[in-house]
Amino acid sequence: xxxxxxxxxxxxxxxxxxxxxxxxxxxxxxxxxxxxxxxxxxxxxxxxxxxxxxxxxxxxxxxxxxxxxxxxxxxxxxxxxxxxxxxxxxxxxxxxxxxxxxxxxxxxxxxxxxxxxxxxxxxxxxxxxxxxxxxxxxxxxxxxxxxxxxxxxxxxxxxxxxxxxxxxxxxxxxxxxxxxxxxxxxxxxxxxxxxxxxxxxxxxxxxxxxxxxxxxxxxxxxxxxxxxxxxxxxxxxxxxxxxxxxxxxxxxxxxxxxxxxxxxxxxxxxxxxxxxxxxxxxxx
Amino acid sequence: xxxxxxxxxxxxxxxxxxxxxxxxxxxxxxxxxxxxxxxxxxxxxxxxxxxxxxxxxxxxxxxxxxxxxxxxxxxxxxxxxxxxxxxxxxxxxxxxxxxxxxxxxxxxxxxxxxxxxxxxxxxxxxxxxxxxxxxxxxxxxxxxxxxxxxxxxxxxxxxxxxxxxxxxxxxxxxxxxxxxxxxxxxxxxxxxxxxxxxxxxxxxxxxxxxxxxxxxxxxxxxxxxxxxxxxxxxxxxxxxxxxxxxxxxxxxxxxxxxxxxxxxxxxxxxxxxxxxxxxxxxxxxxxx
Numbered sequence: 001x002x003x004x005x006x007x008x009x010x011x012x013x014x015x016x017x018x019x020x021x022x023x024x025x026x027x028x029x030x031x032x033x034x035x036x037x038x039x040x041x042x043x044x045x046x047x048x049x050x051x052x053x054x055x056x057x058x059x060x061x062x063x064x065x066x067x068x069x070x071x072x073x074x075x076x077x078x079x080x081x082x083x084x085x086x087x088x089x090x091x092x093x094x095x096x097x098x099x100x101x102x103x104x105x106x107x108x109x110x111x112x113x114x115x116x117x118x119x120x121x122x123x124x125x126x127x128x129x130x131x132x133x134x135x136x137x138x139x140x141x142x143x144x145x146x147x148x149x150x151x152x153x154x155x156x157x158x159x160x161x162x163x164x165x166x167x168x169x170x171x172x173x174x175x176x177x178x179x180x181x182x183x184x185x186x187x188x189x190x191x192x193x194x195x196x197x198x199x200x201x202x203x204x205x206x207x208x209x210x211x212x213x214x215x216x217x218x219x220x221x222x223x224x225x226x227x228x229x230x231x232x233x234x235x236x237x238x239x240x241x242x243x244x245x246x247x248x249x250x251x252x253x254x255x256x257x258x259x260x261x262x263x264x265x266x267x268x269x270x271x272x273x274x275x276x277x278x279x280x281x282x283x284x
Numbered sequence: 285x286x287x288x289x290x291x292x293x294x295x296x297x298x299x300x301x302x303x304x305x306x307x308x309x310x311x312x313x314x315x316x317x318x319x320x321x322x323x324x325x326x327x328x329x330x331x332x333x334x335x336x337x338x339x340x341x342x343x344x345x346x347x348x349x350x351x352x353x354x355x356x357x358x359x360x361x362x363x364x365x366x367x368x369x370x371x372x373x374x375x376x377x378x379x380x381x382x383x384x385x386x387x388x389x390x391x392x393x394x395x396x397x398x399x400x401x402x403x404x405x406x407x408x409x410x411x412x413x414x415x416x417x418x419x420x421x422x423x424x425x426x427x428x429x430x431x432x433x434x435x436x437x438x439x440x441x442x443x444x445x446x447x448x449x450x451x452x453x454x455x456x457x458x459x460x461x462x463x464x465x466x467x468x469x470x471x472x473x474x475x476x477x478x479x480x481x482x483x484x485x486x487x488x489x490x491x492x493x494x495x496x497x498x499x500x501x502x503x504x505x506x507x508x509x510x511x512x513x514x515x516x517x518x519x520x521x522x523x524x525x526x527x528x529x530x531x532x533x534x535x536x537x538x539x540x541x542x543x544x545x546x547x548x549x550x551x552x553x554x555x556x557x558x559x560x561x562x563x564x565x566x567x568x569x570x571x572x
Contacts, residue, residue, distance in 0.1 A: 005470065009470060009473070012470075012472060012473070013470050013471070013472040013473070016472045016475075016476060017382075017472055019374060020374045020377050020378050020382060021378065021382075022374075023370065023371045023372075023373075023374030023375050023378070024374065024375045024378035024379070024383070024391060026371055026375075027371065027372075027375045027391070027394065027395065027398070027442060027446070028391055028394050030398070030439060030442075031394045031395075031397055031398050032394075034398075034401065034405075034409060035397075037409065037413070038405065038408075038409070041412075084302075085302045085305050085306070086302075086306075087302075088298060088299045088301070088302025088303070089299070089302040089303045089305065089306045091299050091302075092299035092300055092302055092303040093303060095299075096296055096299055096300065097303070105307065106303055106306055106307060109306055109307050109309075109310040110306060111559070111563075112310055112556075112559055113306075113309065113310055113313075115496050115500075115555055115558065115559045115562070116313065116500070116552070116555055117496075117499070117500025117501070117502065117526060117551065117555060118500070118502070119500065119502040119526045119529055119530060119548075119551075120313070120317065120500075120548055120551065120552055120555075121313075123529060123533070123544075123545070123548050124312070124313050124316050124317065126533075127316055127320060127545075128312065128316060148309045148312075148313070151305075151306055151309060152306075155306060179288055179291075179292050180292060180295075180296070181291055181292050181295040181296075184295075205400055208402065209400070209401070209402030209403065209404075210402075211402065211403065211404045211503045212403075212502040212503050212526070212530065215503075215530070216533055216534070240402050240404050241404075243402075243404045243405070243408065244404045244407070244503055244507070247404075247407075247408050247411065247507070248407070248411070248506070248507050253408075253412060256408050257408070260404075260405045260408055263401075263402050263404075263405055264401065264405065267397065267400040267401060267402070268397070270400065271393070271396055271397055271400055274396075275393075
C-alpha cells in the first residue's frame with residue numbers, strides 16, 4: 001500500500017509524524033526535567049530542622065513550620081466557607097432554579113470568575129477584605145480572597161456531579177412522598193459525593209499553588225502562631241508565598257528548592273487522589 | 285408537617301442565597317476594579333496613561349505611562365503562543381490520534397502534572413536555569429529578559445492548550461476520518477486536512493484559554509523578567525501589566541497606588557475581552 005504513494009506524500013507523512021512525536025516528546029521531557037531537577041536540588045535540603053522550626057534571626061536558621069501550618073489553616077478556612085456555599089449554589093442551579101435565564105447568568109458569572117487572573121483577586125481582596133473590612137493582611141483575609149477564587153471550581157464540579165444523578169432517582173423519591181430537601185439530603189447528595197470531593201481536591205491544589213492572590217492579602221509573615229483563631233488574625237505566608245520570598249527576595253535558593261520539592265510532592269499526591277476519585281466516580 | 289414545610293422553605297432560600305453570593309462575588313470584583321481604577325486615569329489623562337511611554341512612579345515629578353507594560357504583556361503573550369501553540373497542538377494530536385491508550389494515559393498524566401505545578405516553582409526554575417543560560421548564550425550582562433518570560437509562559441500555557449485541543453480532537457466524528465481514509469488519504473493527511481480543521485473551534489478555544497493564562501500570570505514572570513519599565517525588547521529587562529502591579533503594590537501610596545489599580549483595570553478589561561472571544565468561539569463551535 002505504502003509503496004504506491006508518491007515520494008512527496010510519503011515525505012509529508014514522515015515529516016509531520018516526526019514533528020508530532022517531537023512535540024509530544026518535548027512535553028514529556030519538560031515535565032521529567034522539571035521534576036527531576038527540583039528533586040535533585042531540593043530533596044537534600046529538606047532537613048528536620050527546616051520542617052519543625054520557625055525562622056530564627058537569632059540563630060540565623062530558616063524553618064518553614066509556620067508556613068506549613070499557615071498553608072493548612074488557609075486550606076481549612078477557605079474550604080469551610082467555600083464548600084457549603086459552592087455546593088449550595090450548585091444545588092440551587094441544578095435542582096431548584098426554574099428560571100433558565102437566571103441559571104445562565106450564574107453560569108456566566110462562574111465562568112468569568114475562573115478566567116480572572118489571581119493577581120486581580122489579590123488586589124480586590126486587599127481593597128475589600130484588608131482595607132474596607134479592616135482585616136489587615138491576615139490569614140482570614142487571604143482565605144476569604146481564595147473563597148471567591150475557588151467558588152467557581154466547586155460550583156462547576158458539583159454541578160457536573162449532580163447532573164450525573166439519573167432523573168429516575170429524583171422521580172422515585174418524589175413518588176414515594178419525599179419532600180425536595182429530603183430527596184436532596186438522602187438521594188442526590190450521597191450519589192454525587194465523589195464529584196464534590198473531586199472539586200474539593202482540585203481547590204486544595206489551587207490553594208497550595210497560589211501566590212499572587214495571597215501575597216498582599218495574607219501577607220508574608222513567618223512568626224509561629226499555633227492557635228488557630230489567633231493565626232486567623234496574623235499575617236502568614238503559605239508555602240508558595242514563602243518560596244517566592246526566600247528565593248526571589250532573599251536569594252535563599254536551597255530553601256526555595258526544598259519548598260519546591262514539597263510542593264511538587266503535594267501536587268503528585270493531589271493528582272493521584274483526583275485520579276482515584278475519578279475512577280470511583282466512573283464505577284458508580 | 286408544618287416543620288417540614290418550614291424546612292423546605294428555609295433550604296430553598298439557603299440555596300438561593302448561595303447562588304446569589306456567587307453573583308455578588310463577580311459584581312463586587314467588577315465594581316471594585318472599575319471604581320478604584322478610574323481616579324488615577326482621570327488624574328493622569330486616558331491617552332497619557334495608555335500611550336505614555338515612561339513610567340516613573342516614584343520620581344519627584346511622577347510619570348504614569350503604561351504603554352511599555354501593555355506592549356510587554358502583548359508581546360510576551362504572543363511570543364509564548366508562538367512556542368507553546370505548535371507544541372501544544374501537536375502533543376494534543378499525539379494524544380488523541382496517534383498514541384495507544386496506554387501511552388496516551390501516561391502522557392496525559394504528565395500534562396496534568398504540568399498544569400498542577402505552582403507558578404512560583406516555574407519561576408524558580410526560570411531564575412536558576414533559564415536566566416543564566418540566556419545570559420551565557422547571548423552574551424548579556426543580565427539574563428532576566430522578555431525572552432526568559434516568554435519561555436516560562438510558553439511552558440505554563442501548554443497544559444491548557446493541550447487538554448482543550450485534545451478534547452476537541454477526540455470529539456471529531458469518526459465518519460469524517462473514515463471517509464478521508466476511504467478516499468485514499470494517509471493517516472497524516474487525514475489528521476492535518478480533516479481532523480484538525482474539524483476541531484478548529486475547540487483548538488481555538490484552547491489557545492484563547494492559554495492567552496488568558498499567559499496575560500494573567502504574575503509571580504513566575506516577576507521572577508524572570510527583570511521588572512524594569514522598559515519598552516519591550518527580546519533581551520531587555522521588562523515589566524508586564526501583572527508584574528507592574530505586584531512590584532509596587534507593597535509600598536505604593538497616593539496617586540501611585542491608584543495608578544496600580546488603573547493598571548489592574550486595564551488588565552481586567554483585557555481578560556474580559558478574552559472571555560468574550562472565548563465564549564464566541566465556543567458558541568460558534570456548538571452551532572456547527
